[in-house]
Amino acid sequence: MYTMQKKAQATTSDRVPAPEVNFQTCPFLASTGVLGKKWTLLILWVIALLRIKRFNQIRRSIPGLTSRVLVMRLHELEKSGHIEALIVKESPRVVEWTLTEKGTDTIPILMSIMNFTIKWYPDEVFGDNKSHTMNELFPETEYPR
Amino acid sequence: MYTMQKKAQATTSDRVPAPEVNFQTCPFLASTGVLGKKWTLLILWVIALLRIKRFNQIRRSIPGLTSRVLVMRLHELEKSGHIEALIVKESPRVVEWTLTEKGTDTIPILMSIMNFTIKWYPDEVFGDNKSHTMNELFPETEYPR
């Protein structure tokens, strides 16, 4: 429960949370880093939660994502240290993409997003229209922190 | 702690988490909704955590954000039900933007992002280079869930 919500007699002079945080320069929030770009979180979800490691498998698991954008995002994520490429074999080339420690630390973000989505967009993410909770879906996972 | 990380003898036939979730259609992850677009989370941060409600104050608090994009995002966020406009006065028009319940539910997402950022990008978000934790920064807030 957030205590910062407006109470009956609350005024606008309530404490401003964490003014010492330069939120404007957060690479994700400001979309200056790869995490703020289109398709990135979906790609991370696939690698992190579905454990899909291969280029074309990732692409096929995300309808609408093209090779062009996928290869851009993978290389950006590699450069930013979220994922690593393991060259399994050359000619025909086989590459496996896996999370680094930094990439693993994005999982709570993905979880908090999905937690929001299953509450506000259940029709979009469930075929059966039943209500679901994160604990039901990810029973062995503590999230998001 | 996530139990889905690879253990020594783990194989790729480990359980795939939550196959019943159509993650591809999550509006945020897929960037089909406003939350996935550039500047949106920064705008929500300002309204939610800094409690800034006015158009030009929001704009000035986010360097680089133009009127054009701000007005687009505010109206998109209004349409999607994350924020509400309160017309305080006409001529000159004064509008106050505040979070709805749905918008309030995005705060855990913002928190998990900042939690990630203060770990991996401390130089970008702190001026003093000291180490910080979320509990230190948001003492009265339980987060992210």
Next chain:
DNA sequence: CCGCATCCAAAATGATACTG
């Protein structure tokens, strides 16, 4: 000053085909 519209340039992304 306020919120917001218009115009045009630049950047990001989509579609399709192709290569080692």
Next chain:
DNA sequence: CAGTATCATTTTGGATGCGG
């Protein structure tokens, strides 16, 4: 299989203006 190359389309940036 894992990417490239090319071109069309969409989204965003920047300047400017405008009625209240």
